[in-house]
Amino acid sequence: MAFDPREVRQDFPIFERTIRDGKRLVYLDSGATSQKPNSVIEAESNFYRRHNAAVHRGAHQLAEEATDAYEGARETVANFLGGSADEIIFTKSATESLNLLAYAFSNGGSDNRFNLTSADRIVVSEMEHHANLIPWQQLSRRSGAELAWFAVTPDGRLDLSTLAEIITPNTKVVALTHQSNVLGTVNPMAAIVARAHEVGAVVILDACQSVPHMPVNVKELDIDFLAFSGHKTVGPTGIGVLWGRAELLKDLPPFLFGGSMIESVTMTDAVWAPAPRRHEAGVPNMAQAVGLAAALDYLAAIGMAEIYEHEQKLGGYLLNRLQEVPELKLVGPLKMLDRGAVASFTLGEIHPHDLGQFLDSQGIAVRTGHHCAWPLTRKLGVQATTRASLYLYNDQQDIDVLIAGILGAQQYFGGK
C-alpha cells in the first residue's frame, strides 16, 4: 500500500525546524545521510537510559539485557537482508566494513583462501565511491595483485561488453557498487556474479545506496559479501554492517585484534572466536546497533517494496522536471530504468558550490562536489556536480521547490 510522505515526515522531528530565516526544510541529501525517525532516536537513547552495559561480559542483569538487545539487533539485520545472524558483523561504518575485508584478505598468510599474490586480479569499477576503491587500491599494493576495472559508458552504465576480459580466470575479488551514489545507476549483478563465480572470485557489494531504498536479499543476489551503513538507512551514525556468507566468514582472518574476538589467549598466542565475534574486537557500538534495528523495523513496517515504488515514481518526476530546466545537464541515466532516485547535474556556467549556496538560502539541502567519486567525476568530464537524492519523506512539492530554486539561482547569478 502506498504511504503518504507528509505523514512519514511527522515521524522525523528534524522536519519541525526551519532553515535560514523560517524556510521549510527541503532535505534532498539523503544520499549523504538520511534523517532519523523518533523511534530510532528513542531506541538509541533508551539503550543508554535503561540497558547500558558492556555486551558479552559481566554477570549482571544489565549485561544480559544489553547483550539481548545487541544480539537481537543482529537478528533484525539478518532478517532484513535475508541472511543469518552469524553472518552479520557490526562495524562503525560501511567504510570500515570494506576496509575490514580488504585488510582481512591480506592478514591470513599464504595458505589462506583469501590470500592474494601478483598472479591475481582485483576488479572494481570507475563508478566506485572512494570507500570501495581505495581499500582495494591499497590491497593491490600490499599483495601485488593487479587492479582492473569496468569502464563507465557515456550514459552512466557499466561497460559490460568486456565482462570476460575484465573478470579474468585469475580474478579473486570483484568489488562493485550496487547503486552509484552519483549516477543513480543500479548495476545488473546477475551477469557479473555469474562470471565472477565461474572463475572462483568473491563478489563484494557496496550496498550503501541500495539497502536503504529497495528490497535487497543477499541470497537472491547470490553475492558473497555486502556492506551498508546505518546512517543512510534512517539509523544512527557509528554503525555499519558487513554481511558475509557463513562458509567464507569461517576462513576470513581477523583485521582488528583485542577483547571479545578470541577463544583463548596465552602470552605468545591467541585462538580466534568464530565469526561474527572474531571480527568485532572491543566493546562494539551497542546503542547504535540497537538504533539500527529500530531503523530497519521502521522501514520494514512501511515496506521496502513500497519505499522503492514511491522513489521510482518520485525519481521519474525529478528527472522530468530537471530536464525542463534550460542549460541543466544530467549525468547518469536519463530515465527511471535500473536506477535510483538520485540525480546529479551541472547547470551551465553556474558552479555547483554557488548553486548549492543559493538553494540553501531557500531551505533546500543538496550535495555539491565530486561526491567522493573523483575518478568518476573526471571520467564524466565535469569539475563537480550538484546532487539531489530522494527518500521516503520527500514528495513532489519538494521537487517543485527545488526546480524553482534552480531557476532562481539562474536569475541570481545570471542577472547580477
Added chain:
Amino acid sequence: MQLDSLYQEVILDHYKRPQHKGLAATYDAQVHHVNPSCGDEITLNVALDGDKVVAITWDGVGCSISQASVSILSDLLLNKSVAEADLILNTFTELMQSKGTMVGDDAILEDAVAMAGVSKFPARIKCALLGWMAYKDAVVQAQAKL
C-alpha cells in the same frame, strides 16, 4: 537577503572578468592547489625581482568565491614587496577566520574586503583561501630559488 552579503558585486565582477588569468610562460615558481572537498583547482605562477612580486598569473576551475578570490589577490599583491604582500595575506586570513565579526580594513585589503561576508559561511572559507594559500606556497618556493 543574507546571500547578498556573500555574493558582493565585486566578487561576481571578478568571477565574470578574472584578472591575470592565463599562465605566464616564465615564472620562478609554479604551484597547483586543490580543494579536496569540492575539487576546485588553481595553478598559480609567481615571479620575483629581488623581494618584489613582479608577476602573478593563474589558471583554475572552481566556484565564484575561489575564482574571484584568486583574481583579486593577483591584482592586489602585484608589484608589492614580499613583506607587504605577507601583511595583506595575514590580514585577509584573519578576516576569513573572523566568523563574520570583522568588516576588514579596506586600506590594506582594497577589493578583498568584499570577501568579508564569506567568513559567515564556514563551508566557503576554504574556497576563498585556496588562491591565497597557493600564492603563499609559490612565494616560499620562489624565494628558495633566489
